[in-house]
Amino acid sequence: MLTSVTIARRQSEIRQRLSELVGKDAPSEDETRQMDQLDGEYRQNETRYRAALIAEDTERREAGADLETRSGREWNDLVAGFQMRQVIGALNEGRALDGKTAEVVAELRSAGGYRGVPVPLLALEARAGETVSAGTPDPVQTRPIIDRLFPASVAARMGAQMIAIGSGAVEWPVATSAVTAGWADGETGTVADPTPYTTTDKALKPEHNLGVQMRITRKALLQSGDALEAAIRRDMNGAMAAELDRAIFLGTGAAGQPLGVITGAATYGVTVTPVDAAASWATYRGAVVRFMARNAASTPADVRALIRPEVWDFMEDQLTATAAPKFEFDRMAEKMGGIAMSSTALEAPTGTPAACTSLLTTSAGGVAPVFVGMWGAVDLIRDPFSDAASGGLRLTALTTMDITVARGAQLEILTGVQVA
Template identity: 85%
Template sequence: MLDSVKIARRQSEIRQKLAELAGKPTPTEDETRAMEALDAEYRTNETRYRAALIAEDTERREAGADLETRAGREWADLIAGFQMRQVVGALNDGRALEGQTAEVVTELRNAGGYRGIPVPLLALEARAGETISTATPDPMQTRPIIDRLFPASVAARMGAQMIGIGSGAVEWPVATSAVTAGWADGETGSIPDPTAYTTTDKALAPNQTMGVQMRITRKALLQSGDALEAAIRRDMNGAMAAELDRAIFLGTGADGQPLGVITGAATYGIPTTAVDAAASWATYRGAVVRFMTRNAASTPADVRALIRPEVWDYMEYPF
């Protein structure tokens, strides 16, 4: 049994037990501890469930890529060894069929009633051009479709979190207070006055809509087989991910687009420093130092820089 199925069943059992315990108006201490333990196990299983799905999805794709073409590939390989000369010899001289030719004839006879020796059309189609003196055999087999490559999500690497909102709005409190610490002047002295912990509510609403349309021809369906739908889904998901990355940073806020972080820095209250000179290592190093100083970052590893690939050509390394 798959790990994801086992975890899903265990999650169902935990939810059932929690529902029973939560329905009690006055739970005992043991029942309260049991609810805490079940809640902790449920949160841990959620992480394990996502990890199991990722691992099993990779295994399914690898196995599916082989299974979706295995039957057709084995039959095509069997047809490749079909010899017409054995059919002619059997009809003229009564010779017995042997090898792959006998296997193909047996398979065709099992599929339906035939008189004489059945000849698969694929055996003739695979050898188009053999009767032409200037041509050479050119058999062709259709393999699984090759997908395009898409970059990983840049927004996710920069720390962005994708939140799904079906309808309405969801509000998050954001801490805005500046809590300070101080020392008492003497053993009986007073520490500084208390600082009010304040938050600002930020609401998110699904006000933008993005979609992808794709037209599929009948010829493409015949050539690519059952793997085409999965490839189209991966292709469309990759295109949407690339467009989401662009909109998150460079969205104009017009024509249905969201307002990006870079283009809408002034609207979001994000301070920016214009750099008119050519890109250099000293410029990025100074920006990293300013970020660490203003945000109390302990190491440069806490800083995430979004740099275009071509900018690396202009960087001046001090080493």
């Protein structure tokens, strides 16, 4: 029982007893002494009652916050105990799933249809301690299901937001109206006419399927044990992360691929600026100024840059001609909010002199520059025929994703960044 409730009941008993004693015309010395004791206890209980209410209010708030986040934590705890080797055994030998793995699979099946065994995206993370042959493994670090699937990916470092979608298409309304303010001309003048508030819907649709195929020999199935699970996690994680990074920026929009940010710049309304000059902080500073001029960024620290490793190599050799010389890349790194380097998300330098492309992004008003939608879990399907003669296991992991850009003004592409 709550302390405040117990005190309130005692206060009620004291009031009832006092009313009986006060009603007497000639109370005895014992009754008078009892009234003094009850009055003192009543005043003391008032102080305790207020303190109990304050403490219990804090406890209620903490309990409410715990209830709001408990379901997510319980799901993360279940996924943390998900075992890929149980899935391999179920597909290869027909073994029954048990424990947390069975609960996760049952929950995913109830939310959507899968041909094979559904595997949550979080389960593809490489987990610490699972390949230790002796001693106590390190505890698993629990992360959100989608947002931190590939924490080291280029898309995540450039501010792309990963969105988990159960089913159907998702649209993001983005304001496109240019609301203007105007002054009244004179005492009886009118202000500017109202401007219609308009939006454009940016849709994410389940039209692009990314697949990873894995071939596991019978020898590996019989020998590996826990090491097999760690290898499967690493391979699937690495393959999906690399291909997602390439598709998000360089996807052709044909042959099943989504339309990447750089390839689809015209479609997404992204500004493409040909610089045709050697890579330097001044080259990127001009783009930062353009972001700030159109109110997409407040400071250079709000802007992130995606560059090729060759750009870093070139800028590291360039010194500023000032009293305190400093490499161009160091000047750039000090000012900007982040720099990501990738040879997967950007095309290699070409031409004479060699030149490449760079991408700059910013998150305006908390809105991510790129949305990456992923539908459901990874569908892990067994191919029982391809490797049947050798007793091996052929697995196909399928996931569905799409890309869209909220506002083209939050991105800018620089072409002709020379590295020679």
